[in-house]
Amino acid sequence: MPRNDTIVYMKDIVKVYPDGTVALRGVDFEVKKGEIHGLLGENGAGKTTLMKILSGLLRPTSGEIYIRGRKVHFKSASEALKHGIGMVHQHLALVPAFTAYENIILGLPGKVIDRKKIEELMETTGLKIPLDAKVEDLPFGVRQRIEILKMLYRNVDILILDEPTTNLTPIETKELFETLRNLKKQGKTIIFITHKLREVLEVTDRVTVLRRGRVVGVVETSKATPEMLAKMMVGREVVFRIEKKPARPGEPVLVVKDLWVRSDLGGWAVKGVSFAVYSGEIFGIAGVEGNGQSELVEAITGLRRVEKGQVILMGRDVTNKPPSELYRMGLSHIPEDRQKLGLVLDMTVAENSVLGIHRLKKFIGKLLNMKWKNINVHAKKIIERFEIVAPGVRAPARSLSGGNQQKLVVGRELSKTPVVIVAAQPTRGLDVAATEYIRKILIKMRDEGKAVLLVSADLDEVLQLSDRVAIMYEGEFMGIAKPEELTEEQIGLMMGGYHMDQLKNTSSNRKVLEAS
Amino acid sequence: MTEELVMILDILRGTSYAMTPLILAAVGEIVAERAGIVNIGLEGIMLLSGFMAVVFAEMAMNPWIGVLAGIGMGALIGLIHGYITAYLKGDHIISGLGINLFALGTVAFGIEAVWGVRGYYTPPLEAKVPIIPGIEISPLFIVMILITIGTYYLLYKTSIGLKIRAVGENPEAADVVGVNVELTQLLSAVYGAALAGLAGAFLSIDWLAAITKELPAGRGFIALALVNFANWNPILALGGGALFGFFWTLAEWIKNMAAIKAIIPVTLMNTIPYIATIAVVAGLIGRSRPPAHVGRPYKRE
Ligand SMILES: Nc1ncnc2c1ncn2[C@@H]1O[C@H](COP(=O)(O)OP(=O)(O)OP(=O)(O)O)[C@@H](O)[C@H]1O
Ligand SMILES: [Mg+2]
Numbered sequence: 001m002p003r004n005d006t007i008v009y010m011k012d013i014v015k016v017y018p019d020g021t022v023a024l025r026g027v028d029f030e031v032k033k034g035e036i037h038g039l040l041g042e043n044g045a046g047k048t049t050l051m052k053i054l055s056g057l058l059r060p061t062s063g064e065i066y067i068r069g070r071k072v073h074f075k076s077a078s079e080a081l082k083h084g085i086g087m088v089h090q091h092l093a094l095v096p097a098f099t100a101y102e103n104i105i106l107g108l109p110g111k112v113i114d115r116k117k118i119e120e121l122m123e124t125t126g127l128k129i130p131l132d133a134k135v136e137d138l139p140f141g142v143r144q145r146i147e148i149l150k151m152l153y154r155n156v157d158i159l160i161l162d163e164p165t166t167n168l169t170p171i172e173t174k175e176l177f178e179t180l181r182n183l184k185k186q187g188k189t190i191i192f193i194t195h196k197l198r199e200v201l202e203v204t205d206r207v208t209v210l211r212r213g214r215v216v217g218v219v220e221t222s223k224a225t226p227e228m229l230a231k232m233m234v235g236r237e238v239v240f241r242i243e244k245k246p247a248r249p250g251e252p253v254l255v256v257k258d259l260w261v262r263s264d265l266g267g268w269a270v271k272g273v274s275f276a277v278y279s280g281e282i283f284g285i286a287g288v289e290g291n292g293q294s295e296l297v298e299a300i301t302g303l304r305r306v307e308k309g310q311v312i313l314m315g316r317d318v319t320n321k322p323p324s325e326l327y328r329m330g331l332s333h334i335p336e337d338r339q340k341l342g343l344v345l346d347m348t349v350a351e352n353s354v355l356g357i358h359r360l361k362k363f364i365g366k367l368l369n370m371k372w373k374n375i376n377v378h379a380k381k382i383i384e385r386f387e388i389v390a391p392g393v394r395a396p397a398r399s400l401s402g403g404n405q406q407k408l409v410v411g412r413e414l415s416k417t418p419v420v421i422v423a424a425q426p427t428r429g430l431d432v433a434a435t436e437y438i439r440k441i442l443i444k445m446r447d448e449g450k451a452v453l454l455v456s457a458d459l460d461e462v463l464q465l466s467d468r469v470a471i472m473y474e475g476e477f478m479g480i481a482k483p484e485e486l487t488e489e490q491i492g493l494m495m496g497g498y499h500m501d502q503l504k505n506t507s508s509n510r511k512v513l514e515a516s
Numbered sequence: 517m518t519e520e521l522v523m524i525l526d527i528l529r530g531t532s533y534a535m536t537p538l539i540l541a542a543v544g545e546i547v548a549e550r551a552g553i554v555n556i557g558l559e560g561i562m563l564l565s566g567f568m569a570v571v572f573a574e575m576a577m578n579p580w581i582g583v584l585a586g587i588g589m590g591a592l593i594g595l596i597h598g599y600i601t602a603y604l605k606g607d608h609i610i611s612g613l614g615i616n617l618f619a620l621g622t623v624a625f626g627i628e629a630v631w632g633v634r635g636y637y638t639p640p641l642e643a644k645v646p647i648i649p650g651i652e653i654s655p656l657f658i659v660m661i662l663i664t665i666g667t668y669y670l671l672y673k674t675s676i677g678l679k680i681r682a683v684g685e686n687p688e689a690a691d692v693v694g695v696n697v698e699l700t701q702l703l704s705a706v707y708g709a710a711l712a713g714l715a716g717a718f719l720s721i722d723w724l725a726a727i728t729k730e731l732p733a734g735r736g737f738i739a740l741a742l743v744n745f746a747n748w749n750p751i752l753a754l755g756g757g758a759l760f761g762f763f764w765t766l767a768e769w770i771k772n773m774a775a776i777k778a779i780i781p782v783t784l785m786n787t788i789p790y791i792a793t794i795a796v797v798a799g800l801i802g803r804s805r806p807p808a809h810v811g812r813p814y815k816r817e
Binding site for chain 2: 058076077089095096106109110
């Protein structure tokens with residue numbers, strides 16, 4: 001129960017959304033001053049809801065909140081801010097058309113705006129950002145730093161971060177953790193929402209685990225193991241290793257020849273990439289994000305113009321063909337940005353579950369009437385198979401938690417019975433159980449003789465799943481090899497711009513030198 | 517003075533009048549839309565405010581009372597529209613449409629009820645806004661220029677402007693840092709409608725010095741288009757409005773010349789200001805970019 005060093009104490013919090021969804025069923029949550037506290041839970045567990053209540057954005061249906069021992073009733077985010085509580089959101093609440101500086105000072109009265117102080121803050125925290133650049137031109141990692149600075153500039157000392165690492169590259173993640181430890185040293189309290197066990201173990205002091213709106217446990221991180229946390233979170237044992245039979249590749253199904261693609265800014269994003277994906281294999285593309293992977297995928301799936309080169313699908317030249325034609329030929333695409341490209345947020349779960357396949361005879365009648373019975377059954381099947389937490393098939397996609405929205409897209413795409421699957425970051429933002437399931441499905445698809453192109457910034461994922469892997473750097477492939485033929489060091493070097501031939505040369509050179 | 521010089525001065529003076537109501541209404545709407553509130557009822561506000569301006573100016577025998585009445589009428593409608601859209605999360609287009617329909621019916625009836633005439637009334641000279649002697653332009657033209665510059669300053673150089681623009685771009689981001697989204701939207705809607713009201717008063721007790729049920733003659737809708745052309749920027753609206761006013765005045769001039777009348781139909785001449793403005797503005801500005809969250813209600817849960 002609350003003690004002297006308790007800074008946040010939430011008691012018996014219940015939250016029922018207006019549509020009747022019960023997101024929290026009596027949650028007690030306690031954070032000590034100066035700690036990094038992990039909030040762990042699967043998709044839809046209620047993590048975001050709980051923290052939106054703490055930061056004043058949502059009001060609890062019932063329950064009490066104490067900050068530094070005093071009872072509070074927040075009516076808005078600004079009241080929570082006055083108590084020193086600030087939240088950095090999952091999708092970041094920034095105005096893209098504004099500069100970093102404008103975003104930081106937004107909402108503050110003119111008197112307290114002091115650019116010098118912001119610059120000082122950048123010095124002391126090590127959060128360096130270009131103040132006068134427009135947010136929309138900045139990469140995600142920098143945007144997140146802006147958000148954190150924005151909160152610190154408002155004298156926030158209880159900082160909430162909602163799944164901050166989801167869109168970060170491994171290096172950016174390391175930098176973020178460094179920042180968090182630094183902030184802790186300066187006396188800040190940090191609440192860190194995630195469902196990545198490794199991160200919890202690396203950076204937190206204590207963890208609260210949520211499952212379906214209830215607290216399952218609070219543990220000291222030093223006494224926790226990944227297996228134990230996973231079991232608490234999911235409610236059963238989780239297998240971390242993936243079983244995989246050797247691949248039996250057949251014909252080349254997707255062939256890319258000397259592909260050149262431009263980025264949004266007009267420069268070359270993909271510079272003459274060539275490869276083939278065979279039926280019955282998973283071909284992975286690894287690399288630090290932003291090295292042309294997104295543009296490559298968009299070009300292959302008909303969403304971006306191919307300037308030069310060819311895309312060949314099952315022997316047919318499909319370069320610059322519209323996506324609808326590719327889908328009809330059996331291409332299935334799990335897009336990277338699922339909110340923007342994968343879902344129509346204001347349409348229902350059922351409607352979203354048949355997007356793109358709504359013309360199938362199963363779903364549409366002779367009078368172009370939608371066969372709702374079949375559509376609802378289809379949606380329910382996806383919900384069941386992927387364990388999606390949703391109020392029902394008639395609920396708008398918007399009302400699903402971030403991770404459940406993703407599962408819906410992945411579920412729909414994999415239900416299409418495709419020939420080729422292009423999966424871009426398929427497990428990003430997904431919890432342990434869903435990740436496990438999707439990885440298994442990708443392997444199952446491969447075993448059934450489908451060709452899978454997997455693009456992922458999660459290095460473990462690509463290396464574990466892929467039969468062959470290419471490492472991409474600044475629009476080019478640094479090399480293609482079987483994962484087991486590469487050492488971790490070699491992969492790291494290739495991700496940093498060294499060609500595979502160069503690596504072989506250097507090692508053989510060294511041998512030559514040693515010999516002489 | 518040479519004949520040409522007289523003609524040029526005449527056209528410029530005509531331009532100063534033609535541009536004023538458009539720019540006033542457009543600049544006001546820019547503020548409202550920057551905060552995310554669309555008001556397609558500008559036409560109706562101009563009409564209602566024009567009517568109220570005549571009523572009050574005549575009653576007080578003072579044009580400035582009429583101007584204030586016009587602004588007040590606009591602000592009142594803005595308050596209603598803002599409340600419906602920002603607080604009740606109602607549909608912006610429906611509410612704006614309602615304003616237009618309401619104005620049409622009310623003013624047609626009002627003219628008859630107040631003055632006992634059908635469709636057209638000219639206020640006495642004492643109720644008309646006086647001209648600035650010497651340069652012979654309306655003082656409201658100067659007011660319009662000042663308001664435009666002031667609004668630009670407000671939007672781009674003050675923290676209030678930052679709030680307004682943030683609310684129209686990403687209300688959630690504004691909400692998170694404690695900006696009162698609804699109130700900001702309401703006040704912006706009031707500001708926008710008040711300026712449309714001023715434009716209406718300018719039409720009825722200044723430029724045209726008459727009230728008819730077709731008083732704005734589509735100017736409210738042209739102002740809406742101007743908002744787009746000007747890329748939601750008051751200074752560009754000033755330029756675009758001046759351009760439109762110039763071509764409009766020029767067309768009025770030319771179409772009354774006997775030689776021209778004989779060969780080109782008047783209706784065709786009437787299209788000139790629109791085509792010319794679109795051509796110039798489109799060429800200059802290129803693609804415009806509306807506030808990202810314009811016209812959509814902001815709901816938290
Ligand atoms: N605006 C809303 N309206 C109705 N239900 C909602 C709304 N937002 C969330 N929910 C529901 O509340 C529950 C908890 O959602 P919440 O977003 O808090 O989960 P989460 O733990 O943050 O999950 P994730 O890891 O996927 O982000 C989910 O079942 C979700 O469907
Ligand atoms: Mg969440």
